[in-house]
Structures are given as structure tokens and as C-alpha cells.
Amino acid sequence: MRQHNFNSGPSVLPQQVLQEAAKAIIDFNGIGLSLLEVGHRTPHFVAVIEEAKQLVKELMQLNDEYEVLFLHGGATTQFMQIPMNLLDTNATAAYIDNGIWGNKAVKEASLFGNINVIASSADKKHTYINQNFDIPANAAYLHITSNNTVEGTQWHQFPTTDVPLIADMSSDIFSRQIDFKKFSLIYAGAQKNMGAAGVNLVVVKKSILGKIERKIPAIMDYRNHIEAGSLLNTPPVFAIYVAMLTLRWIKQEGGLEIMELNAIAKATLLYDTIDSLPLFNCRIDKASRSNMNAVFFIDNEDLQNKFLEECKANGMVGVKGYRTVGGIRVSMYNALAMESVIAITDLMKNFAAKHS
Numbered sequence: 001m002r003q004h005n006f007n008s009g010p011s012v013l014p015q016q017v018l019q020e021a022a023k024a025i026i027d028f029n030g031i032g033l034s035l036l037e038v039g040h041r042t043p044h045f046v047a048v049i050e051e052a053k054q055l056v057k058e059l060m061q062l063n064d065e066y067e068v069l070f071l072h073g074g075a076t077t078q079f080m081q082i083p084m085n086l087l088d089t090n091a092t093a094a095y096i097d098n099g100i101w102g103n104k105a106v107k108e109a110s111l112f113g114n115i116n117v118i119a120s121s122a123d124k125k126h127t128y129i130n131q132n133f134d135i136p137a138n139a140a141y142l143h144i145t146s147n148n149t150v151e152g153t154q155w156h157q158f159p160t161t162d163v164p165l166i167a168d169m170s171s172d173i174f175s176r177q178i179d180f181k182k183f184s185l186i187y188a189g190a191q192k193n194m195g196a197a198g199v200n201l202v203v204v205k206k207s208i209l210g211k212i213e214r215k216i217p218a219i220m221d222y223r224n225h226i227e228a229g230s231l232l233n234t235p236p237v238f239a240i241y242v243a244m245l246t247l248r249w250i251k252q253e254g255g256l257e258i259m260e261l262n263a264i265a266k267a268t269l270l271y272d273t274i275d276s277l278p279l280f281n282c283r284i285d286k287a288s289r290s291n292m293n294a295v296f297f298i299d300n301e302d303l304q305n306k307f308l309e310e311c312k313a314n315g316m317v318g319v320k321g322y323r324t325v326g327g328i329r330v331s332m333y334n335a336l337a338m339e340s341v342i343a344i345t346d347l348m349k350n351f352a353a354k355h356s
């Protein structure tokens with residue numbers, strides 16, 4: 001039986017994508033070769049990466065001022081690659097720290113230039129998104145994390161600024177309609193909401209590049225990847241293929257408008273259930289709650305462990321909170337069906353009735 005997959009990442013993918021990817025591993029488009037056996041510069045694979053790029057631009061409604069790249073190394077590599085390309089040694093970049101991933105981005109960036117953390121939610125254990133902050137006009141860029149996968153918060157309104165805005169969208173990319181033109185660089189590891197682990201999507205406005213003095217290693221320089229069409233070296237072909245299939249699936253389902261409606265419907269059911277049951281406790285500020293990752297607690301730890309065991313016994317995986325936060329985390333990415341949220345909220349109601 002297929003499990004209800006609440007994993008935070010790698011995470012649930014559409015069944016149709018898994019089936020098509022499986023077929024392509026055996027015989028890609030009927031060419032008598034596996035997808036894993038064709039050269040990345042052949043027309044067979046170039047068609048895949050070009051379609052993936054086209055779909056990204058279409059879903060984000062971006063024009064040719066932007067370039068879509070598929071790079072190695074996951075989102076973590078971007079923590080370093082962004083300042084390496086955009087932050088001169090004597091310049092200052094602004095960061096907002098809303099959790100563990102944003103914090104890691106700050107640490108890496110501080111190896112390259114000056115970092116000004118203009119706002120942090122650490123004072124309240126990252127249970128909210130900062131609303132009030134000043135963005136220095138001379139900042140090289142402002143970096144935010146659109147959805148905090150571990151803590152369960154999400155930006156629902158983005159800052160307006162003349163400074164280039166950069167967002168780590170790893171865990172909510174393609175889950176909602178956004179004015180993507182507000183951003184100068186968007187990046188996301190694929191394994192949360194877009195595909196298989198091993199590839200990282202970077203969407204960059206070309207005009208922000210080439211403005212610093214640092215010498216950048218060839219493989220780290222965005223301009224080289226743009227020039228080579230993401231084929232500077234051998235790209236993670238399988239992960240790019242799965243991302244392309246997922247992007248096709250998103251479009252076929254009705255695009256970001258439908259992804260957003262589904263995400264809101266699932267999150268509303270889950271948070272309403274939490275709020276209606278005194279046994280469960282969500283500490284996140286209501287206006288900052290994530291529609292992708294809901295983090296909540298049963299304050300009695302024995303009962304919480306019992307609940308986690310019941311989830312497992314009922315075919316629900318990935319529900320345990322992140323090791324530094326604890327509690328319960330339910331991830332509701334695009335491919336998670338409403339029926340999985342219904343299943344876990346039914347279990348929560350039954351559990352609360354038995355143990356309250």
C-alpha cells in the first residue's frame with residue numbers, strides 16, 4: 001500500500017511523474033536507450049532541459065531578462081555561490097534570519113563580505129516572520145527564505161525594495177502565485193516541491209551579474225552557466241528530467257493558481273483541526289503560518305510519542321519534527337493529496353477524543 005507521505009524532503013512526488021521517470025530509465029522516448037545512457041549534449045537531453053527552462057519561465061511569467069539554470073549541489077551551494085557572484089569583499093549584504101536555513105546562508109555569506117542581519121525572529125524561537133525592518137539603500141542585495149521548512153513559517157507578503165531581492169524558495173517554489181519579477185534571484189533545491197534530489201533551480205536576472213571585482217572559479221560563475229545553457233559540465237540529468245516532468249504536471253493541473261488553491265485548502269483543514277483540539281498546540285504566529293510545513297506539538301511528550309507511533313501504524317510517514325525543534329511536522333507539498341490531510345486530521349480527532 002502507498003504511504004501517506006508527509007516527508008519534508010526528499011518528499012512526495014506525483015504518481016504520474018514517478019511512472020514516467022521509471023519508464024524513461026528503461027527506455028527513453030522509445031529510442032532504445034535509457035535516459036541515463038544518453039549524452040547530455042544530444043538533442044534527446046537538450047530537448048528535456050530546454051522544455052524545463054521554458055516551463056519555469058512560463059509558470060513564473062518571466063521574460064528574457066531572466067535566465068533559468070539547473071545547477072549541482074543543492075540549495076546549500078547557493079549559500080556560497082550567491083555572495084561569491086554578488087558581494088564584493090568590502091561591500092555589505094542584508095539578510096533576514098528566520099530560521100536554520102537562513103542562518104546557514106548568513107554564515108556562508110560572511111566568508112565573502114560584510115553581512116548585516118537586518119531582522120531576526122530568533123527572539124521568539126523563529127515562530128514569526130519579521131514585519132518591521134529597514135533595508136539599507138547601499139546593500140548589495142537582500143536575502144530572505146520564503147518558507148522556513150524546519151520552523152513552519154512562511155512569508156505571505158514580500159518586501160518592496162530597490163535593492164536586489166534574493167529568495168531561497170526551496171520549500172515553497174511553485175506552490176503559489178507570486179510576482180516573481182520582484183526578485184533578482186530565486187533558488188530552490190528540487191527535492192522539496194519540484195523533483196528528485198541532486199539539482200538546484202536558479203532563476204537570475206542577468207543585469208545583476210558581472211558587477212564585482214572578485215575572480216570567480218569557472219564552475220561557480222553564473223555567467224558561465226548562462227553562456228553554456230546549464231551544460232557547462234555534465235548536469236544531473238535524471239534530476240533535471242524529473243523536475244521537467246513535475247513542471248509539466250503542475251502546468252497540466254492548472255498551474256500555480258491551482259497549486260495555491262490546493263495548498264490553502266490543505267493547510268486550512270490542518271490548522272483548523274489543530275486550533276479546534278486543545279491537545280494540539282501550534283506556536284506559530286497565525287499570520288506567519290506556512291502552508292507547506294505545519295509544525296505543532298502535543299505538550300505531553302509521552303502522548304506526543306504515542307501519536308507519532310499511531311501515525312506510523314496508520315501508514316503515515318515523515319511526521320516527526322526536525323531534530324532541533326521537536327514536535328510534529330506535517331509537510332504538504334504540491335503532490336500531497338487532500339486525502340492524506342483528511343487521513344491525518346481524522347487520526348488527530350480520534351486521538352484527541354481518546355486522550356483529552
Ligand SMILES: *Cc1c(COP(=O)(O)O)cnc(C)c1O
Binds near residue numbers: 073169
Ligand atoms: C532543504 C533546504 C535547504 C537545503 O537544501 P539542500 O538541497 O539539501 O542543500 C535550504 N533551504 C531551505 C529553505 C530548505 O528547505
